[in-house]
Amino acid sequence: MANPSVTWLTQETYDRLKAELDELAVNGREEIAKRIEEAREDGDLKENAGYHAAKDEQGKIEARINQLETMLKNSEVREAPEASGIVETGTVVTAKIGGKEQKFLLGSREMADQTQLRVYSGESPLGASILGLAVGGSTSYEAPNGNSIEVEIVEVETFHP
Numbered sequence: 001m002a003n004p005s006v007t008w009l010t011q012e013t014y015d016r017l018k019a020e021l022d023e024l025a026v027n028g029r030e031e032i033a034k035r036i037e038e039a040r041e042d043g044d045l046k047e048n049a050g051y052h053a054a055k056d057e058q059g060k061i062e063a064r065i066n067q068l069e070t071m072l073k074n075s076e077v078r079e080a081p082e083a084s085g086i087v088e089t090g091t092v093v094t095a096k097i098g099g100k101e102q103k104f105l106l107g108s109r110e111m112a113d114q115t116q117l118r119v120y121s122g123e124s125p126l127g128a129s130i131l132g133l134a135v136g137g138s139t140s141y142e143a144p145n146g147n148s149i150e151v152e153i154v155e156v157e158t159f160h161p
Contacts, residue, residue, distance in 0.1 A: 007108045008089045010161055014077045017110060021068040024061055032058045053057045071110070075097040080159035087156055091124045094155040095130065105159055106130070110116040126151065 009017070025039035032054060039051035080090040087093055087106060094103045104118040105111060106127055112119045120127045128149055138152040 005123050006089075007071050007106055007110075008113065009075045009077050009110065010079070011077055011109070012161065013110055013114060014072065014075060017068055017072060021065060021072065024065050024068070024149075027064075028061045032061055071108075076109075080161075083156050083158045085156055087130045087133045087153060089131070090159055092117065092157040093130065093153065094157075096150075096152040096154060097126070098149045098151075101154060107159070111161075115159070 007043055022137065035054040036051065039048055041053050042048055042050060045051050059155055071133050078090075081088055090105075091104055092103065094101060096102075102118070103114050106120055106122055109119050109121060122128060122131055125141045125143060125148075129139050130153060133139060133153050135153050135156055136141055138150065140150050143149050
């Protein structure tokens with residue numbers, strides 16, 4: 001079973017995120033630095049909305065760069081595991097959740113562009129509770145609202161992007 005603290009990514013998703021990181025780290029930083037400098041030249045920084053907006057944007061860019069760097073550093077690039085009847089990161093799971101059958105991908109939310117299925121992280125309350133369960137296995141997890149929700153694994157399939 002895969003390590004839940006590692007972000008599983010397909011090569012396609014990894015490449016897309018790496019390209020975004022490279023773009024932000026070079027062009028994004030250069031562009032925002034120019035905007036900050038131009039706004040700084042407009043005078044008093046206390047009442048300079050353009051300057052403050054550019055500084056806010058700079059903070060968002062730096063936060064996204066840090067997020068991408070961490071994700072890529074802690075990622076495992078591999079094909080989806082062959083379904084073995086055990087829930088693991090990278091599998092498509094059909095489960096009865098609170099009595100209602102749902103089908104979803106257990107993986108990184110960054111994978112959402114490769115599937116029409118809902119994507120749950122292995123670190124989410126649902127994902128963490130079902131990792132390692134076999135078909136027919138059941139458990140419960142605490143939802144964010146504090147309710148306990150019953151889950152039964154119906155099927156585990158290989159993910160095909």
